[in-house]
Amino acid sequence: MIETIIYSLLVATAIGLAAGYLGSIMVLEKMALVGDALSHVALPGLAIGILFNFNPFFGAFIFLFASAIIIWHIQRVTKLSFDTIVGSTFTLALAIGVLLVPTPDLLEALFGDISKIEAFDAVLAITVSIIAIVLTRFIYKKIVLSLISEELAVSTGVSIAWTNLLYLLLVSLVVAIGIRITGTLLVGYLVVTPAAAAKTISSNLYRYMTLSSIFGAVSAFSGVLLSNYFTLPPGPLVVLSGIAIFGVVLVLRWSKIITNV
Amino acid sequence: MVDTKTDNDYILKVTDLNVVLQNQTIIDNISFEVKRGTSLAIIGPNGAGKTVLLKTLFNLIPYTGKIEWSDNLKIGYVPQALTAQGIPISVREFLSLKNRSKANDALESVGLDSKSILDKLLGVLSGGQLRRVLIAWAIIDKPDILLLDEPTAGVDIDSEEAIYEMLKRFTNANHITLILISHNIHIVREFSDYILALNKCIIFFGKSQEIMNPELQRKIYGEAHICIYEPVVSI
Numbered sequence: 001m002i003e004t005i006i007y008s009l010l011v012a013t014a015i016g017l018a019a020g021y022l023g024s025i026m027v028l029e030k031m032a033l034v035g036d037a038l039s040h041v042a043l044p045g046l047a048i049g050i051l052f053n054f055n056p057f058f059g060a061f062i063f064l065f066a067s068a069i070i071i072w073h074i075q076r077v078t079k080l081s082f083d084t085i086v087g088s089t090f091t092l093a094l095a096i097g098v099l100l101v102p103t104p105d106l107l108e109a110l111f112g113d114i115s116k117i118e119a120f121d122a123v124l125a126i127t128v129s130i131i132a133i134v135l136t137r138f139i140y141k142k143i144v145l146s147l148i149s150e151e152l153a154v155s156t157g158v159s160i161a162w163t164n165l166l167y168l169l170l171v172s173l174v175v176a177i178g179i180r181i182t183g184t185l186l187v188g189y190l191v192v193t194p195a196a197a198a199k200t201i202s203s204n205l206y207r208y209m210t211l212s213s214i215f216g217a218v219s220a221f222s223g224v225l226l227s228n229y230f231t232l233p234p235g236p237l238v239v240l241s242g243i244a245i246f247g248v249v250l251v252l253r254w255s256k257i258i259t260n261v
Numbered sequence: 262m263v264d265t266k267t268d269n270d271y272i273l274k275v276t277d278l279n280v281v282l283q284n285q286t287i288i289d290n291i292s293f294e295v296k297r298g299t300s301l302a303i304i305g306p307n308g309a310g311k312t313v314l315l316k317t318l319f320n321l322i323p324y325t326g327k328i329e330w331s332d333n334l335k336i337g338y339v340p341q342a343l344t345a346q347g348i349p350i351s352v353r354e355f356l357s358l359k360n361r362s363k364a365n366d367a368l369e370s371v372g373l374d375s376k377s378i379l380d381k382l383l384g385v386l387s388g389g390q391l392r393r394v395l396i397a398w399a400i401i402d403k404p405d406i407l408l409l410d411e412p413t414a415g416v417d418i419d420s421e422e423a424i425y426e427m428l429k430r431f432t433n434a435n436h437i438t439l440i441l442i443s444h445n446i447h448i449v450r451e452f453s454d455y456i457l458a459l460n461k462c463i464i465f466f467g468k469s470q471e472i473m474n475p476e477l478q479r480k481i482y483g484e485a486h487i488c489i490y491e492p493v494v495s496i
Contacts, residue, residue: 155336205348
């Protein structure tokens with residue numbers, strides 16, 4: 001029992017850290033809806049994992065990867081924004097997923113369940129989080145430069161298309177593991193809200209990405225801690241913890257107790 | 262295709278360049294050459310294809326024809342617009358994306374006090390400060406050629422002259438080739454050696470003093486122009 005709680009807190013911290021870090025780019029890219037919609041895509045993958053009795057994480061992972069590549073390709077061809085593409089396409093996946101997932105498992109898939117986590121899951125989630133953070137660090141500056149000006153990025157040799165693809169694949173990875181904590185309905189929050197709170201008070205990029213990661217880790221950790229204490233699904237509690245952080249940041253900002261850090 | 266082999270005297274050779282976007286001809290069969298160490302101003306009315314030409318030189322836009330840069334070029338570029346609002350990036354971090362160690366020197370070169378500006382957010386700079394920071398970005402690693410797309414857009418007249426004076430000093434001192442887009446014909450005459458007047462095709466290519474000729478100004482800005490094929494123009 002204690003082991004499971006420790007695993008779940010470690011996993012939550014690692015995933016929260018990664019989600020906050022990757023999410024800081026997502027908020028700058030105005031791709032907030034992408035994380036949300038991608039999480040919906042995971043549901044049919046989870047369903048197939050449950051129906052055919054293999055680890056649902058891998059089912060979600062495959063669906064997310066395929067979807068990320070499809071989004072990336074459509075964006076390249078149509079030049080539509082990522083939000084427009086996913087907003088108009090992937091809500092369908094949620095509908096299909098809800099129909100496919102067996103009813104007893106639906107609540108767990110939608111809102112997360114970290115109570116049955118084992119050592120393998122913990123190692124997998126922490127490893128994936130570290131990989132996602134390290135790889136994102138390599139492309140972070142390139143993405144920021146391409147957001148400021150695509151021409152400037154290209155003039156310094158950045159391949160915007162390939163950088164975007166790698167980023168989307170890394171987001172898929174983090175969403176796939178984040179689903180364990182928050183469920184498919186709420187994982188989009190884990191990627192966006194910490195970054196939104198950090199952006200409100202950051203005076204430079206380094207502090208922004210650092211604060212976003214910290215807020216992500218703290219909200220995931222405290223949400224899972226409360227979940228273990230009250231025996232409630234972790235997803236909604238992680239969201240509430242994050243919103244509480246966002247609320248505190250806003251109040252401090254409005255009352256001018258903090259301006260920019 | 263973008264190539265990187267030209268005669269030593271020339272830094273850029275463009276041959277039979279055509280750009281068609283959404284079935285509209287934007288650049289119509291133009292050819293020109295740019296000599297190393299000179300400055301060339303691209304002028305023309307709105308919608309003439311000036312920015313498209315500059316972006317095409319970077320391979321940012323699909324085209325047919327040939328663009329040949331000389332070997333091992335370092336290119337500094339200043340875009341017409343950028344999205345700094347909403348991105349919490351400081352001037353120091355922005356310049357560090359290109360060269361971490363020379364941010365101070367680059368800012369001093371463009372007449373900015375590095376101490377007071379390095380930690381400001383890019384999005385809160387005034388128009389003039391932002392243009393200067395962009396020029397600092399372009400020159401930070403001593404490029405061989407500078408491509409400037411309206412480098413003083415939104416800047417008051419005094420600051421505009423000061424920026425061009427600084428650019429002239431810097432490019433002359435470092436033997437840097439300059440290609441710039443500008444709408445200001447006085448600036449063009451003062452600060453460039455040659456002009457390329459564009460309105461889909463090349464209307465005029467020659468010494469920049471010629472721009473004060475009213476007949477030529479009418480031809481560039483005032484009359485409908487029919488593009489006919491012209492051979493390579495060089496300086």
